[in-house]
Amino acid sequence: MALHFERSEYSDRLTRLLNRMREEKLEAMLLFAQESMYWLTGYDTFGYCFFQTLVVKSDGTMTLLTRSADLRQAKHTSIIENVVVWVDRVNADPTLDLKNLLNDMDLLGSRIGVEYDTHGMTGRTAQLLDNQLSSFGQIVDASYLVSGLRLRKSRAEIAYVRRAAELADDALDAALPLIKAGGSEAVVLAAMQGAVFAGGGDYPANEFIIGSGPDALLCRYKAGRRTLDANDQLTLEWAGASAHYHAAMMRTVIIGEPTPRHRELYRACLETITAIEGVLRPGNTFGDVFDTHARILDERGLTRHRLNACGYSLGARFSPSWMEHQMFHVGNPQEILPDMSLFVHMIIMDSDTGAAMTLGHTYLTTEDAPQALSRHGLDLIVH
Numbered sequence: 001m002a003l004h005f006e007r008s009e010y011s012d013r014l015t016r017l018l019n020r021m022r023e024e025k026l027e028a029m030l031l032f033a034q035e036s037m038y039w040l041t042g043y044d045t046f047g048y049c050f051f052q053t054l055v056v057k058s059d060g061t062m063t064l065l066t067r068s069a070d071l072r073q074a075k076h077t078s079i080i081e082n083v084v085v086w087v088d089r090v091n092a093d094p095t096l097d098l099k100n101l102l103n104d105m106d107l108l109g110s111r112i113g114v115e116y117d118t119h120g121m122t123g124r125t126a127q128l129l130d131n132q133l134s135s136f137g138q139i140v141d142a143s144y145l146v147s148g149l150r151l152r153k154s155r156a157e158i159a160y161v162r163r164a165a166e167l168a169d170d171a172l173d174a175a176l177p178l179i180k181a182g183g184s185e186a187v188v189l190a191a192m193q194g195a196v197f198a199g200g201g202d203y204p205a206n207e208f209i210i211g212s213g214p215d216a217l218l219c220r221y222k223a224g225r226r227t228l229d230a231n232d233q234l235t236l237e238w239a240g241a242s243a244h245y246h247a248a249m250m251r252t253v254i255i256g257e258p259t260p261r262h263r264e265l266y267r268a269c270l271e272t273i274t275a276i277e278g279v280l281r282p283g284n285t286f287g288d289v290f291d292t293h294a295r296i297l298d299e300r301g302l303t304r305h306r307l308n309a310c311g312y313s314l315g316a317r318f319s320p321s322w323m324e325h326q327m328f329h330v331g332n333p334q335e336i337l338p339d340m341s342l343f344v345h346m347i348i349m350d351s352d353t354g355a356a357m358t359l360g361h362t363y364l365t366t367e368d369a370p371q372a373l374s375r376h377g378l379d380l381i382v383h
Contacts, residue, residue, distance in 0.1 A: 002077050003042045004243040005156050010079055013040055014060060016149050021058055027110035028102070029056045029142060032125075033118035034318040036146040037064075038244065043078035045070050046319065048120035051086070051094040057105060065098055095128040099136060113142025119320060147325045150315055152339045157245060157315070158364065161341045163201075165247035165362055165373035167240025170195040172249065172376060179234055179253050179383050185210050186225040192238055202241040205322035209237035209250075216252060216356035217349040219307070231256035235356050237345070244316040247373055248343040250360035253381045261350065265302075265357035266380045269346035272296045273359055273378065276310070276344055280363055280370040286332035293328070293346070302348055311344040314362060340365040341373075 003010075017040065021029060031054040037043040041054070041062065052066035063082040064074055074083050086097040102108070112133070116126060133139050153161060171192040178188045189210050196202075207221035212228055216235040228234065232255040239248040254262055272293055279292050293310040297303065313324040326334050328344070336342075345360030359378055363370040 002044075003079070004160070005042065007079065009154060009156055010041060012154075013149070017056065017146065018058060018060055020145055020149065021056075021113070024113065024140075024142065024145065025111055026113040026140070026142065027058045028105070028107050029113045029145070030054075030098075030115065031056060031146065032115045032120040033146065034120055035150070035244075035316055036115060036118075037078075038316055038318070039146065039150055041078040041080050043074050043080060044244070045073045045077070047073065048318070051125055052120070053098060054080070055098075055101065055105065057107070061105075063101065063105065065094065065101055093128055093132075095125070095132040098129070099132045102133075102136065107137065109137050111138040111140065113140050113145060115143050115146070116141050117143035117325070119318075144325060150324070151313055151326060151334075152337055153315065153341055154339075158339065158341070160243045160245035160316075161247055161314075161362075161364065162373060163242040164240040164245050166375075167196045167199045167201040167242060168238060168247050168249045168362075169240070169375050170199055171238055171240060172236075172251070175236065176253075176381070176383070179228065179255065181228055181230040181232070181255055183228045183255075184225065185212060185228070185234075188234075188236075189225075192236075196240055199240075200242070202244055204239045204241045204246065205244070205317040205319050208239075209235065211235050214354065217351060217354070219347060219349070228255050233262070233356050235358055237358070237360075239314075239322055241322075244318065245341075246314045246317060246322040247341065247362040248314060248322065248345075248360070249362070249374060249376075250345045250347070250358045251381055252356050252358045253383060255383050258380065258382055259353075259355060261353050261355040262357060263380070265348045265350065265355060266359070268297060268300050268302060269348060269357055269359040270378055272346050273344060277363075277370055277372075280336060280342065280344065280365060281368055282336055282338060282365070284336050286326060286328050286334040286336065287330060289328040289336075289344070290330055290332065294330070297348070305348050305350045307347050310346065311342060311360070314341045314343050336365055338365050338367050342370075
């Protein structure tokens with residue numbers, strides 16, 4: 001089997017999950033998040049774009065309900081022993097197959113947790129599931145149970161996070177010589193993704209962000225490529241990925257002479273991320289991180305140009321996003337704990353002047369000060 005961790009690691013994770021299920025008085029969990037299945041068993045697939053779920057009972061037994069296309073995938077990549085296949089057919093309702101499976105597993109009348117808040121659960125699937133199970137037992141939303149367990153990374157996970165950070169650095173190293181007047185966004189993007197692949201890394205869970213000129217003010221990928229001007233700006237957000245574990249970075253590179261506004265925005269970004277490094281430690285919360293971000297940028301009159309979040313937890317994630325649930329936004333009470341992998345980004349987009357500035361990379365939290373995982377510094381990059 002193609003496992004990325006020792007079996008003892010998966011055993012420890014199952015124990016932690018069963019303990020939380022016991023605390024929540026859950027007799028079973030229905031896992032729909034692909035990252036939950038991957039974390040718990042090693043199961044690695046993009047088949048979650050169709051209906052599938054992993055049933056975990058409070059006694060530790062697990063059964064995967066999936067399509068025939070993923071039967072061998074599950075057997076090869078995971079520790080799952082019991083796989084049940086639902087059949088593709090006209091008007092198929094795999095939630096009926098699930099109801100029958102739960103009945104066979106002696107779960108009728110049980111309190112069952114469901115991961116609703118995930119890309120593996122469409123609105124139609126949720127409707128079908130609720131209709132089938134409405135009288136079967138007590139169904140509760142347990143969307144964040146496994147997500148919370150995944151926040152703190154084990155030593156083995158941290159090794160993959162560190163490798164992902166190295167790959168992110170490699171991607172930037174590959175891009176920098178190509179960022180110049182007359183340079184092509186297409187060539188830059190190919191070099192960055194190619195560096196990750198060449199280093200043994202994976203596809204990221206979402207597309208890299210690349211945009212120059214007016215598109216440098218965008219925080220999302222968009223189709224289309226542009227040639228860089230003699231005086232230009234290029235915003236990049238990317239991640240190295242190793243065994244699906246991500247380490248993200250973000251920079252706005254200036255081509256030619258930076259404008260005074262670019263330099264002003266860069267100073268604000270640097271001051272803010274430096275201040276956040278003093279907050280990114282146990283005893284503070286995710287909300288405290290955002291409050292630091294908002295306070296400094298707002299004091300500089302940048303309220304209209306900043307975002308309402310400044311980062312998030314990272315880990316093993318699947319398309320369409322490498323973001324974990326826990327974000328740096330106002331009022332988030334989540335404690336900062338050791339062994340979290342957290343992406344901090346400063347994003348300032350001034351539509352009035354057309355100037356963009358971003359700065360960010362991934363940190364590993366410790367018992368004290370956070371550890372930046374990038375070998376690159378936070379200097380303004382000018383080409």
